Amino acid sequence: MSEPLTVTRIAHSCHLIQIGEKTILTDPWFSEKMFYHPGEPVALRPETLPHLDAVVISHEHYDHCDLRAFRRYRDHDVPMVVAGPVVAKARKAGFTDVTPLEPWQTAKIGDITVHAAPGLHGVYEVTYVIQAGGRSVYFAGDTLLTPELLTLGKRHGTFDLALLPVNGLTIRMAGNKQVVMNADDAAELAAALRPRLVVPQHYAFTGGAVGDRLILRSDKDPGLFVKAVERLAPAVAVRVIDTGSPLVVAP
Template identity: 70%
Template sequence: MTESLTITRITHSCHLIEIGGQIILTDPWFSQRPLYNPGEPIAMMPEDLPHLDAVVISHEHYDHCDLDSFRRYRDKNVPMIVAGPVAEKARKAGFTNVRALEAWETAQVGDLTINAAPGKHGVHEVTYVITSGGRSVYFAGDTLLIPELLTLTDRFGPLDVALLPVNGLHIRMAGNKQVVMNAEEAAELTSVLRPKLAVPQHYAFTGGRIGDRLFLKSDKNPALFVDAARRLVPDVPVKVIAPGEPLTIAP
């Protein structure tokens, strides 16, 4: 029997995924710093989170791995599945049940199967295909589009939801280097993976007026992805989720 699937966006790439009756938190971010602003509300604080069955963290950048804030979450034994460089940071933050995965490795947490997939970013990154109860979600962190991602459904089967970064972030100080897939590339990936639903993430982020002008360049409008997906794969629906908005995906 296919079980329930609900996605609740907290902010940026931080979501609650309720799949098969279990709840997973992705890439915790609950605060802001100079040059790091979600650009949208943060819908929930760590102390307000429901019981979590697992946490996945794609990489060590603060806007995806805000452990200083997340340590306020009450259960320090929550299973944390993380990219390798995050493991020591999570343990230093007081979390006791931490496991690092590399691409194509798998962890079992209760009835959840968490498959690590490749990612490419400014630091070491993994992405995740999370399955349970006959449902499957791909969480792409803030990776670039790389050829390995085109094989995900061949390896793991059909996807119910793909959570994809879309802002095409460039680092001006590094020769305008691109470090995150853009809307067109996310739509290209959608056209190959063909999930039942595609959801953009990682778009509202801002470095503030100074940071955006001097250091960062990105697209902040998720409608760019909506339009690109409609052109490239019109039969796959796209949903932009506001912070705090739960979205239940029908079987």
Template identity: 70%
Template sequence: MRALEAWQSARVGDLTINAAPGQHGVHEVTYVITGGGRSAYFAGDTLLVPELLTLTERYGPIDVALLPINGLRIRMAGNKQVVMNAEEAAELTAALRPKLAVPQHYAFTGGPIGDRFILKSDKDPARFVDAAARLAPTVPVTVISPGEPLTVAP
């Protein structure tokens, strides 16, 4: 399946859930969720793929973008990158121009053994904050800790 064939939508009450392409070693699904005149993009743990740069053309303005930033790599696969890094997430932020960008996936862990021998990732959200300030200076960034709620005012 080509990535562009993954575009589909479903309705749940007043929300529309739009499946958008992604890539995480295999084809992945990311989501644009719209409702009540607002929208959120949830990138899951995808790499930056060209189709994502067109989300606003397809769905209009994005209010909140939740973007993975850890650049996860698989050591045993020759350090193959499977998640976008902070710079790539900032590139996507610049293309989407959301009203708010929220980094995520930076606290991911494979456990002590996995982190030391199998996986390699960047756990510092400040790298995204800095890259976003450089590439998308008009987009505010909010870093939240795992489990911390975020309320976005209308």
């Protein structure tokens, strides 16, 4: 029998995933600075987080790896599974239990299994399949769509939940280079994975008035993803969740 699964959006790609009594935090981001604004309320602060059994970090960008703020979390021995370039940053921030994973490698943290999958972004990135208590969650950080990701269902079976980036972020100063999945890309991945539920992430982010006008371009409406799923993956349930609102995922 599978255990209860709940996801709580903190902001951006930062979530609490609770499977039974186990709690996993994804891509911590709790603060802001010039050109990096969540664009939505941040639901929790590091010092108010519940006990964490694991943390996964997809890559080293500040809005996914806010270790300066996360140092305020009370337990610096919390197990962390990270992309290779994050290791030194995590240890410098005082975290002691840090495991790097390459794509297709696996780590066990008690009853939690974390499989790394490929990612493609402006810097080195991995994405994660998180399994525990008979449940399976795919967390996609802010990757682009790659052919390897379309095979995850065959590799790992049925997903209860997929958390997919959808804002199609492009860098104006790099010739409008796209570095994150857009709504249609994410819906195509949802169609391939066929999770019981898909939830969009990484859409409210803003570089501020100057950053959005001169540096970045992105789609900030998750409704675009909802419409894309209805068109490209009509058998997949989709939900947009507000920050701080726990969502129970049915078995």
